[in-house]
Amino acid sequence: MSGHRGLAVSIAGLALLAACGGGTKATSLPTPTTPTPTGSTSASPTPIPTSETIQVIDNDYVPKTLTITAGTAVVWIEIGVSQHTVTAADGSFDSHPDCPADINKCMKHDDTFVQTFDKPGHIAYFCKLHKEAGMTGEIVVV
Numbered sequence: 001m002s003g004h005r006g007l008a009v010s011i012a013g014l015a016l017l018a019a020c021g022g023g024t025k026a027t028s029l030p031t032p033t034t035p036t037p038t039g040s041t042s043a044s045p046t047p048i049p050t051s052e053t054i055q056v057i058d059n060d061y062v063p064k065t066l067t068i069t070a071g072t073a074v075v076w077i078e079i080g081v082s083q084h085t086v087t088a089a090d091g092s093f094d095s096h097p098d099c100p101a102d103i104n105k106c107m108k109h110d111d112t113f114v115q116t117f118d119k120p121g122h123i124a125y126f127c128k129l130h131k132e133a134g135m136t137g138e139i140v141v142v
């Protein structure tokens, strides 16, 4: 329809001539909504969380004993290929509660588990699958 196209062009021309015509309004400018941080007290510095890493291998923890200061997060990362867990001897934490009942819910290669220790003490832990093979470790919190 060439007639329609011509009409559109002439309307545009009119809009240019008669500025008050209000022909084609560019409606609602896209205003980027920048999320303004609300109310966070920027004055108080948040303490930088320290973390230590323990490698979970087949079948051990490296390092086997880790000494940390209270408040430190410990990150276990599995670099082995077998299934494992990181399970506190006192039951205070268990990385994979459904393991080994469900072997698919055990720690696998590249899986991580994070636990923060706030109170000083000795926390023994082990792998539920390989405890008898000597897969045990200890966190010493000072």
Ligand SMILES: [Cu+2]
Residues within 6 Å of the ligand: 059, 082, 083, 084, 085, 127, 128, 129, 130, 135
């Ligand atoms: Cu294991």
